[in-house]
Amino acid sequence: MLKGFRDFISRGNVVDLAVAVVIGAAFTLVINAIVNGFVNPLIAAIFGEPDLTQVASFEINGAQFSIGLILDALFNFLCVAAAIYFFIVIPINKLRERKAQEPESEEEAVPAEEILLLREIRDELRNRV
Template sequence: MLKGFRDFISRGNVVDLAVAVVIGGAFTLIINAIVQGFISPLIAAIFGEPDLTRVMTFEINGAEFSIGLILDAVFNFLCVAAAVYFFIITPINKLRELRAKEPESEEEATPPEDILLLREIRDALRDRV
């Protein structure tokens, strides 16, 4: 049972997913700080509103609708997704490509001595028959 759990945890996609969730949460804090400290004041200067959530709001029969709230959520998502892609996924893919291109070491290219001996025995027996 523990072996199966260990195999499940050590799969590449499970580990990648766990890393993505943790790093994505950390990047969310950074992206939110950038949005609140830079982008929201920029939007306030352009639209005359304190943030994107107050842009394009309207009221019908006492119900308040906010297109800006939806745009703010989409914008935050895109910022986090871009940060995760460019700062995590791209570097990891580059590392994987570099590892795939590494030449085999001499130890891996040359079989161990016992394998060579077994091959000689096999060839000698094949020649006798």
């Protein structure tokens, strides 16, 4: 039971996923700080409100509705998604493309001895026919 758990934890993809979650959370905090500290006040100033969440707020029978709160959440999501895409996804994809385009090393270019032997046998059989 413990061996299975250890194998599960030590798999590369589980560790990579854990690192991605931690970095994503930290990155989200940075983007949210930029959005909440600069962008939201700028947009709120355009609408004449102190905060984006106060834009298009209204009350009906004591129930408070806030379209601005929804807009704030959508805007934060779009900013975080755009930042992750442009600063993480695109650079990683470019690195993968470069790795795929790199020429094979000489060790990979030289076929194994068994392959060479099989090719010789194939060539001999072709010459006999």
